[in-house]
Amino acid sequence: MSDVVERTLTALPSLLSSDPSPGRPSSTSKLGTLIRGITELTSKHDEEKLIQRELVSIKEQVSSPNTTMRQMKELMVRAVYCEMLGYEASFSYIHAIKLAQQGTALDKRVGYLAVSLFLNESHELLLLLVNTVLKDLQSTNLIEVCMALTVVGQVFPKDMIPAILPMVEEKLNHPKEIIRRKAVLALYKFYLIAPNQVQHIHSKFRKALCDKDPGVMSASLHIYLEMVTEKPESYKDLVVSFVTILKQVVGGKLPIDFNYHSVPAPWLQIQLLRILSLLGKNDRSTSEMMYEVLDESLRRAEMNHNITYAILFECVKTIYTIHPKAELLEKAAKCIGNFVLSPKINLKYLGLKALTYVVQQDADLALQHQMTIIECLDHSDLIIKRETLELLFRITNGQNVKVIVEKLLEFLRHSKDDYVTIDLGGKVTELAEKYPSEMISSSLWCMNE
Amino acid sequence: MIKFVLMVNRQGQTRLSRYYQPVELGRRAALEADVVRGCLYRKKEECSFVEYKDFKLVYRHYASLYIVVGITESENELSVYELIHNFVEVLDKYFSRVSELDIMFNMDKVHIILDEMIQNGHVVETNHSRILAPLSALDTLAHS
Numbered sequence: 368m369s370d371v372v373e374r375t376l377t378a379l380p381s382l383l384s385s386d387p388s389p390g391r392p393s394s395t396s397k398l399g400t401l402i403r404g405i406t407e408l409t410s411k412h413d414e415e416k417l418i419q420r421e422l423v424s425i426k427e428q429v430s431s432p433n434t435t436m437r438q439m440k441e442l443m444v445r446a447v448y449c450e451m452l453g454y455e456a457s458f459s460y461i462h463a464i465k466l467a468q469q470g471t472a473l474d475k476r477v478g479y480l481a482v483s484l485f486l487n488e489s490h491e492l493l494l495l496l497v498n499t500v501l502k503d504l505q506s507t508n509l510i511e512v513c514m515a516l517t518v519v520g521q522v523f524p525k526d527m528i529p530a531i532l533p534m535v536e537e538k539l540n541h542p543k544e545i546i547r548r549k550a551v552l553a554l555y556k557f558y559l560i561a562p563n564q565v566q567h568i569h570s571k572f573r574k575a576l577c578d579k580d581p582g583v584m585s586a587s588l589h590i591y592l593e594m595v596t597e598k599p600e601s602y603k604d605l606v607v608s609f610v611t612i613l614k615q616v617v618g619g620k621l622p623i624d625f626n627y628h629s630v631p632a633p634w635l636q637i638q639l640l641r642i643l644s645l646l647g648k649n650d651r652s653t654s655e656m657m658y659e660v661l662d663e664s665l666r667r668a669e670m671n672h673n674i675t676y677a678i679l680f681e682c683v684k685t686i687y688t689i690h691p692k693a694e695l696l697e698k699a700a701k702c703i704g705n706f707v708l709s710p711k712i713n714l715k716y717l718g719l720k721a722l723t724y725v726v727q728q729d730a731d732l733a734l735q736h737q738m739t740i741i742e743c744l745d746h747s748d749l750i751i752k753r754e755t756l757e758l759l760f761r762i763t764n765g766q767n768v769k770v771i772v773e774k775l776l777e778f779l780r781h782s783k784d785d786y787v788t789i790d791l792g793g794k795v796t797e798l799a800e801k802y803p804s805e806m807i808s809s810s811l812w813c814m815n816e
Numbered sequence: 817m818i819k820f821v822l823m824v825n826r827q828g829q830t831r832l833s834r835y836y837q838p839v840e841l842g843r844r845a846a847l848e849a850d851v852v853r854g855c856l857y858r859k860k861e862e863c864s865f866v867e868y869k870d871f872k873l874v875y876r877h878y879a880s881l882y883i884v885v886g887i888t889e890s891e892n893e894l895s896v897y898e899l900i901h902n903f904v905e906v907l908d909k910y911f912s913r914v915s916e917l918d919i920m921f922n923m924d925k926v927h928i929i930l931d932e933m934i935q936n937g938h939v940v941e942t943n944h945s946r947i948l949a950p951l952s953a954l955d956t957l958a959h960s
Binding site: 398399402405406440444447448450451452453454455471472473476477480483484487510513514517520521545552555556559582585586589624625627632633634635637673674676677678680681712713715716717720747748750751753786787 | 833
């Protein structure tokens with residue numbers, strides 16, 4: 368997108384004049400005029416005046432009986448824009464619902480979009496959405512069914528779940544994968560806001576997990592991640608399924624359009640690794656079922672792309688979380704080493720983060736890389752510095768505590784951030800309590816900020 | 817989880833914002849300005865993950881725009897970093913090499929695309945054709 372700057376700059380004058388170009392909404396459209404107006408302003412006060420005028424204009428037009436649904440759509444987008452800038456447009460909320468109700472196609476979709484942006488779970492107007500959603504769920508037009516399921520997955524009043532649940536459940540059997548997938552995501556939403564309302568349909572989640580479409584299966588993983596986080600013991604019987612799915616993904620068995628830069632469904636891999644990590648923790652026999660696929664994942668993620676590094680990071684985390692296996696730990700340690708030594712700053716950061724995560728189990732690893740860690744301590748990037756301090760805090764012992772506390776205090780001295788102060792200050796206090804004799808002898812306590 | 821997605825330009829003007837955890841309207845502008853400041857002054861050689869208050873920011877810079885995603889501790893930073901790029905690739909596909917102007921004037925469509933990718937603060941779809949299918953269907957209806 369970098370060469371687009373030129374294109375944008377050359378296009379700007381003509382766009383800010385009155386020539387509409389094909390395919391792009393004219394800048395003389397109301398939204399265009401508004402945006403152009405805001406872009407040219409320099410003071411907050413002027414922005415306020417302009418937006419207030421805009422809101423008055425929108426209010427007038429939404430209340431007019433002559434406004435078409437197409438026009439209402441434009442008005443809702445303008446209202447969304449005003450709210451995005453921080454100016455409340457609550458008078459438009461009801462009209463967004465009406466647009467979802469009375470509009471068709473894109474107009475309807477924008478109505479639903481505006482509702483999802485304007486309203487939160489507890490807003491009383493949301494109840495008015497339920498009838499519209501119920502109607503659209505029964506539509507013969509699949510696009511409308513999709514829209515309804517999407518909005519249900521975003522914002523829905525908890526108390527009305529029973530009214531809509533049967534219809535959503537029915538969609539789980541729909542021939543089209545997009546409908547099944549969105550139905551699962553709607554159930555995920557219900558699980559998040561009212562888990563007891565969906566207690567009775569756990570068998571349907573299992574069915575979704577085994578769905579022949581990878582998209583539907585992926586959608587079910589969101590629900591499973593939640594459930595496994597709460598009660599891993601109840602899902603040990605599914606480990607085989609998760610391992611098999613990960614094997615298939617890593618082995619390239621998914622259709623090619625699930626690839627991202629030649630890597631098969633990376634975010635899905637990461638999701639599965641997280642679930643496995645929770646299931647294998649403190650459980651030797653369960654962990655043993657995973658070693659092979661973890662080894663495979665490590666091996667496959669050989670390419671030099673950020674996304675494979677992201678998978679590797681998650682893999683390493685999983686290996687260190689579950690019941691230990693020597694060969695895997697060795698490979699994971701090597702991986703962390705590569706990250707820490709990498710000239711790429713993002714990878715270095717991840718390496719430090721990984722070291723911090725594993726240091727309790729493998730303090731030697733940090734020792735191995737102490738030269739690099741010391742270098743990072745003086746890094747120009749404050750984020751790297753801070754992450755290094757985080758790591759050092761965890762490998763403090765009687766010998767190095769003075770030096771580490773000194774470094775922490777130095778960072779504190781230069782930081783103006785309240786959160787940093789509280790966090791690091793807390794760490795210093797903790798160390799002082801842990802190693803009182805080493806600390807008393809030093810003059811560090813002059814630093815009473 | 818993902819707390820929010822922001823698209824802000826160098827002047828600090830928000831082009832798109834979606835919050836996955838409720839943030840009061842009055843507080844958003846200040847949060848966004850603060851977040852952008854946190855990213856704007858970073859150098860090219862510095863890492864793309866910024867500790868911000870009690871959570872983190874992952875940001876990427878594309879021409880005149882910064883795309884900033886707020887995430888909780890448990891999230892995989894690099895996967896979010898690539899998610900941002902995936903999002904831009906989808907936008908590039910839809911708008912044929914997307915620019916800040918496309919985003920400004922088609923805010924609703926950009927939201928519709930984002931809605932397909934992230935829901936409730938979690939990544940729900942990353943397959944380009946599946947992300948764009950609903951919007952393409954709507955476009956077809958509009959032209960028929």
